[in-house]
Amino acid sequence: MPRDRSPTRIQKRNRATIIEAALDVFSQHGFRGATVDQIATAAGLSKPNLLYYFPSKEAIFTELLSELLDTWLAPLREIDPQGEPLDEILAYVTRKLQMSQDMPRESRLFANEIVQGAPRMIDALSTDLRALVDETETIFAAWMDAGRIARVHPRHLLFSIWSLTQHYADFEVQVQALMTPEDPFAEAGAFLDTLYRRMLTPTTSPAILGDA
Structure with missing residues (x-):
């Protein structure tokens, strides 16, 4: 047997x-x-x-990155094109901020790999992540065309969300040094909610930020 x-x-x-x-x-x-x-x-x-x-060290790192990429992309995959646009985007911002609070090591690992040129992730970035961002851009563009959110550049919107949420993990030492004794996350969620809500709420004459 x-x-x-x-x-x-x-x-x-x-x-x-x-x-x-x-x-x-x-x-x-x-x-x-x-x-x-x-x-x-x-x-x-x-x-x-x-x-x-x-x-090898490479084998350990590769497995870590594979697990991390799946985890990191999960909230983006959860955006529902049939949902209320502002609610879906703000929920995504909230999930990303929570991940920075709960998973700072994972965020820094990902950031370190990107800073070094992503030699062990470039294929995934160019295929899996690119395809997912393409899909998300299509969702955002449809919402903008329907006047359900203000028109902004979809990819820069994603970049800004990643930057503003992952900053709390990737620059944790700096954030803690500047915020202590205040909890950095105590007001971060409310600040980001206000920021994106004001940016994305449609007006009668929306600014075409992405077409400037």
Whole structure:
């Protein structure tokens, strides 16, 4: 009979431990600065034991990025073209801000990879992300054409949402230094809601910002 090669409970636990440790190390040091030894130490495993599960630093990083990209794109996929446009966009802003609060390491890992030229993500950015942004632009454009939201450049709208929400994670040290003792997230949601609500609420003579 063929042997059952499915991972054991201990193997699953050890892989999860390595991925969690790698997230800490990569988010602090980036891919180039991180080492297998650092990840093994953070995971509480020997280097040979770690390499039993992942043959290289690249293999660990690739799995992390794959999981992260799926998580990062999930809120964008949830935008409902049949929903109320302002509600859908503001809910997306809220979800992205919550992710920055709950997942700062993941955000910094993604940012570090992009800053370094995205050598391990460029294919996904050029295919999966590009296709999803194309779909989202079509949704936004339809809402604008119907006069349901003000006309702005759809892609720059997405870029601004990413920038304004992920800033709280990617520049966490600076934000904390400037906001302490106030909780940076206490008023962030209300501020962003006001910003985008005012920008996107249609007027009788909407400014054609994207066509300037």
